[in-house]
Amino acid sequence: MLITLVRRLRRPADPARAYYLFDAGFAGCHALAFTLVMVYQVQVVGLTPFQLVIVGTAMEIACFVGEIPTGVIADRYSRRLSVLIGLPVIGAAILLQGAVPNFWAILAAQVIWGIGWTFISGANQAWITDEVGVDAVQPVLTRGHQLSLALTFAGTALAGALGLVTLQLPIIAGGVGFLILTAVLLVIMPERHFTPDPDARAKAGWSSLAATFREGLGQVRRRPLVRWFFVISLLFGLSSEAIDRLWVARILEAFTLPTVFGISDPALWFAIFAMIGSLISVISSVVVNRIAPGLVSGVRPGVVLAVLTALQVAAVLTLALSGQLWLAMAALWLRNAAGSVAYPIQATWLNRQLESKSRATVLSMNGQADAIGQVVGGPPLGGLATLTSIPVALIGSAVLMAPAAGIYLRLTRSTERRPEALRSDETSG
Numbered sequence: 001m002l003i004t005l006v007r008r009l010r011r012p013a014d015p016a017r018a019y020y021l022f023d024a025g026f027a028g029c030h031a032l033a034f035t036l037v038m039v040y041q042v043q044v045v046g047l048t049p050f051q052l053v054i055v056g057t058a059m060e061i062a063c064f065v066g067e068i069p070t071g072v073i074a075d076r077y078s079r080r081l082s083v084l085i086g087l088p089v090i091g092a093a094i095l096l097q098g099a100v101p102n103f104w105a106i107l108a109a110q111v112i113w114g115i116g117w118t119f120i121s122g123a124n125q126a127w128i129t130d131e132v133g134v135d136a137v138q139p140v141l142t143r144g145h146q147l148s149l150a151l152t153f154a155g156t157a158l159a160g161a162l163g164l165v166t167l168q169l170p171i172i173a174g175g176v177g178f179l180i181l182t183a184v185l186l187v188i189m190p191e192r193h194f195t196p197d198p199d200a201r202a203k204a205g206w207s208s209l210a211a212t213f214r215e216g217l218g219q220v221r222r223r224p225l226v227r228w229f230f231v232i233s234l235l236f237g238l239s240s241e242a243i244d245r246l247w248v249a250r251i252l253e254a255f256t257l258p259t260v261f262g263i264s265d266p267a268l269w270f271a272i273f274a275m276i277g278s279l280i281s282v283i284s285s286v287v288v289n290r291i292a293p294g295l296v297s298g299v300r301p302g303v304v305l306a307v308l309t310a311l312q313v314a315a316v317l318t319l320a321l322s323g324q325l326w327l328a329m330a331a332l333w334l335r336n337a338a339g340s341v342a343y344p345i346q347a348t349w350l351n352r353q354l355e356s357k358s359r360a361t362v363l364s365m366n367g368q369a370d371a372i373g374q375v376v377g378g379p380p381l382g383g384l385a386t387l388t389s390i391p392v393a394l395i396g397s398a399v400l401m402a403p404a405a406g407i408y409l410r411l412t413r414s415t416e417r418r419p420e421a422l423r424s425d426e427t428s429g
């Protein structure tokens with residue numbers, strides 16, 4: 001029986017199931033490690049609003065530097081290998097952050113985390129798209145995202161329980177979880193439909209990487225829609241760094257947390273906030289896919305994405321201006337739920353525009369556009385928060401995000417009025 005079990009474990013899993021395990025496992029470990037990390041950085045390490053943004057900016061600089069080389073490696077050698085390199089690097093970064101509570105250790109951990117993420121960014125989507133096919137990938141991405149939201153809920157609950165012991169404990173447990181996930185995927189993750197460049201190892205390293213980069217850049221130049229996706233990623237990057245890094249400080253600074261059964265510990269309440277947010281995101285994703293699946297699987301769902309972006313802008317403004325704790329949290333949950341619904345729609349739309357041979361490279365370029373935005377937008381908004389107030393910085397973030405809704409609408413009008421012209425532009429050299 002033991003031998004049979006070992007043989008089954010050594011057998012690669014169905015690609016969709018392996019992707020579900022990756023997506024759900026990544027989300028669960030991430031939630032475990034990061035649910036209380038901002039509380040840890042504010043209350044234990046004592047970071048200022050500017051420092052909070054700077055550590056995030058350092059991570060984004062690492063992403064900016066690493067996205068293209070790691071995306072090219074995934075296209076030239078192996079998407080599976082790229083993912084399996086990135087996961088333990090992320091685990092090590094999380095362990096460092098939890099074990100050493102000072103600014104410089106956290107700064108270094110963020111850089112290491114960013115490097116690890118660049119090995120996964122683009123490679124995971126390119127891998128599953130090749131394994132199941134571009135026509136079948138949307139349901140897999142959507143299902144994987146729903147499972148990741150469910151595991152986010154579970155990881156958040158566990159983080160809250162461990163955080164009552166010490167805020168460092170869930171962070172360290174999350175880092176260990178990433179290492180375990182790596183070991184499991186090493187055994188079961190298949191790669192049957194990716195064909196690496198047969199001459200990649202024989203070619204000079206940098207010339208091989210440059211060739212794939214040029215192929216990816218050529219796709220961007222030939223396809224107007226892909227270029228606009230890059231602009232949208234840049235806008236979201238400009239706005240998101242301050243929101244992600246300052247919302248916890250906004251809540252701790254502006255509101256008194258409720259006391260329930262004599263407990264008002266931030267570890268408990270921020271775990272509860274995160275669990276409610278995860279539950280809302282799961283329900284939103286499931287309901288939208290059940291009630292209006294055509295909105296999710298549409299060929300050019302620009303109107304849907306524009307509405308979801310507008311909801312996020314309104315939510316951030318409410319978070320900045322609200323004087324009531326639960327209204328501010330409801331706004332944050334709305335922002336996260338809208339982003340969760342938008343993610344598989346946008347990912348599917350973008351993947352349909354890309355050729356397999358340089359898909360991971362172009363997706364990494366798109367991730368790099370987001371990283372540029374966060375690097376450029378984060379420090380000024382963090383400085384603005386320090387000099388004025390956190391609400392002012394959040395309002396600035398909402399203003400920077402707003403044009404993305406207009407771009408989605410523009411893409412919709414363009415494709416409706418000139419579908420043949422657009423198709424010609426996208427396929428011509």
